[in-house]
Amino acid sequence: MGKVATREALRFMTDCLKAAGASAKAAEQQADLLLQADRMGHPSHGLNRLELYVNDILTGACTPNNEPKILKETPSTAWVDANNVLGATASHFGMNIAIKKAKETGVGWVTVKGSNHYGMAGYWGKKAADNSLIGMAYTNTSPLLAPTRSKKAALGTNPLAVVAPALDGESFYLDMATTAVAVGKIEMQMRKGEPLPSGWAQGPDGTETNDATLAFNTGCLMPLGGGEHTSGYKGYGLAAMVELFCGILSGSNYGHHIRSWSHTGKGGPANLGHCFVALDPECFAPGFADRLTDCIQHWRNLEPADPKTPVMAPGDKEKRAAKATDERGTVSYVKQQIETSAAMAERLKVTPMDVKLD
C-alpha cells in the first residue's frame, strides 16, 4: 500500500486527463469525482477508473471538449444529448438542469444520452442534496447481470442513488448497484482463494457457483436477492427499472446493446444513458429534515444482534471513510494501482504521483 495526499491525488488525476486532451474544467470535474470515491471508501470507482477514462479519450471513444445540449424540455423535464463528453461533464450538466427545474416547479427530471461512465452514483445525488433537494441518479452500464433463470447477462450493474439532506449536516445517502455484489468483490475472493457466498454469481451453465475463479471468468452476476427462491427477480426488476429510466427513456444504448466492459477504449463511444431527478421537500409537509433525522438516529440506536457491529443508517459507512480520509489527509492505494499510475505518468508525460510507501 502507498499513501498519497488527497490534493496530490487530485492533481495527478487532473493532469493525466488534461494530458490526454480534456479541458482544464472537464479534467478537474472528472478527477474530483474519482477522488471522492477514493475518499468515501469506494476505491473501485476512484483512481482505479482513471485508465478507462484516459483510454476512452486517447482512442477517440470519448470527446471530452464537446458541449452537451438540451434536445427537448418542459417546465419539469429535459432530454439531453451529452455529445460524448466525460461522464462528470454530462452529469453536472444534467443535474444542474434538474436542480434548476426543481427550484422552479418542485421537480426536475432529466435524462441524458450519449454519455460515458459517470462514476459513483451518490456523487450526483449529493449534488442535489447540497442544494437542499432530494437527489436521485441512475445510470445504465455494460451487461453483467443475468436476469433470473437466464444463462447470460442482459443488463448492467445499473446503480441507483438517492440522497436527501437532514439536520446538522446529516443526510440519507443510498448508493447501490442492483446486482448482489460488484465484480471487484468476486475478484477479491478469488485472490484470497476463498469460495463465494451463495447468491453472488453464476457459472457458464447459468447456475449459481461458489467458485470465485469460475465466477470471475464467466462475468455473470446475480441480481440483488440472489436466486429465485430468495427473490432475485426483484433485483432483476430494479436493474430493469434503472434501464427504463436511462437508456429506454433517453434513447442511448441500452441493456443488451451496450458495449462490453473494457478499460481499453475499444468498441467506440459507449453512448450510455443517465437519469437525474431533483425534488424539493419544501413542496410537501413541513418538518422533512426533522423526521429524516429522527429516523437516522433511531436506526443507529437499534439494538444490534451482535454488540460489536452496531446498526448503521444508509451512508454511514461512506461518511466514516470520508471522515477518516479527511483526518489523515491522504488516500491509500494498492501496489498495482501505484504501478499503473507510474506507468501512466510516463506514458502521458505528467509529473508522477508523489507516493509514500508503507
Next chain:
Amino acid sequence: MGKVATREALRFMTDCLKAAGASAKAAEQQADLLLQADRMGHPSHGLNRLELYVNDILTGACTPNNEPKILKETPSTAWVDANNVLGATASHFGMNIAIKKAKETGVGWVTVKGSNHYGMAGYWGKKAADNSLIGMAYTNTSPLLAPTRSKKAALGTNPLAVVAPALDGESFYLDMATTAVAVGKIEMQMRKGEPLPSGWAQGPDGTETNDATLAFNTGCLMPLGGGEHTSGYKGYGLAAMVELFCGILSGSNYGHHIRSWSHTGKGGPANLGHCFVALDPECFAPGFADRLTDCIQHWRNLEPADPKTPVMAPGDKEKRAAKATDERGTVSYVKQQIETSAAMAERLKVTPMDVKLD
C-alpha cells in the same frame, strides 16, 4: 378450494364495504383493487384483506366517506391529506393529480398523508400506464423489516411499483416489497412443515433462522438481499428510500411510529403515507415504447439455465395469472377464506358469496 365468478367476488366485497358504511363509489373502488390482486395471482392482497378494511371502518379507525384534499401544490407537485379515507379512494385522488400534472409539465409528484392500506402497489402504477405515462407508487407499512444488524423491525415491507406502457398492450410491470419475502410465504412454509431458505427472516436473537414457526412468531423479516454478506443492507436502504418518499415527505406516521399490523382495527387510524409519481415518456427520446418492447422480448427469449423454466420479463407472472383468471371467469379461494367470508356475510347481513366448492 372454492371457485367464485369474478363478478360475484366483486359484488360480495363491494356489498361488505357498503354494509360497513362506505359509500357506493368508495366501496366499488376498494373492491376492484382487491379483486385485481386475486385476479393477478396475489391473493394476500385480495379478498384476504377485506376483513382488515371492514374492521377499520367499523371501529372508526377509517372514515371512508371523508373527502381527501390538497394541502399544497406547485405545477408538478401536490401534498395531499387523505383525511383517513380508504386506501383506494386516497390513491385514486393522489394518482389522478400526478397524471394531470404529468400531462401538463412532464412530471407529477404527489405525496399523501392520513391514508390507509392501499393494496397492491402495481394497481396504482398501472393507472398511470393506462394513461400512456410511466407510473410509480410507493407506500409505507407497519414495521416488519429488521435493518441489517438490528434485532428488531423498524421499517415496513415498503413496496414499490413502476409500470410503463410498451407496444401492443404490453407493459413493464414491477411490483415488489423491499423485504426478501412477504410474511405469507413464511406462513406457507410453516404450514407445510418445511424449513425457510436462508435470508428470509430472523429469530428473536436477531440472527437468521430457518425455523418457519420461530420466524412466523418473531415477525421480523430480512430485507431484500438477506444477510449482510449478500448485501441485505441494499434492501434495507430501499425500504428506507420508500419511507423517505412516503412518511418523511408527507408527514404521515413513518417507520417505527406506525401502528403494528392488525386485522382488528385496533390502534386507531393508521395514518399511512403514500407517494405517486407520473412521468410522460413523450418528454424524452422518441421511440420509448419500441425500445421497451425490444427489451421485454429480449429478456423473454434469453436462453434459460433450465429449459423447463423460461426467463420472464417483470410482470409476466401477474399477466399470466390475470389471463388465466379471465379465461376461467372465476377466482379461487382457500377454505379458510371462504369460511371467513361466510361469517362476514352473516355479521354484515349481506348476501353470502356464491361459491362453487371443488
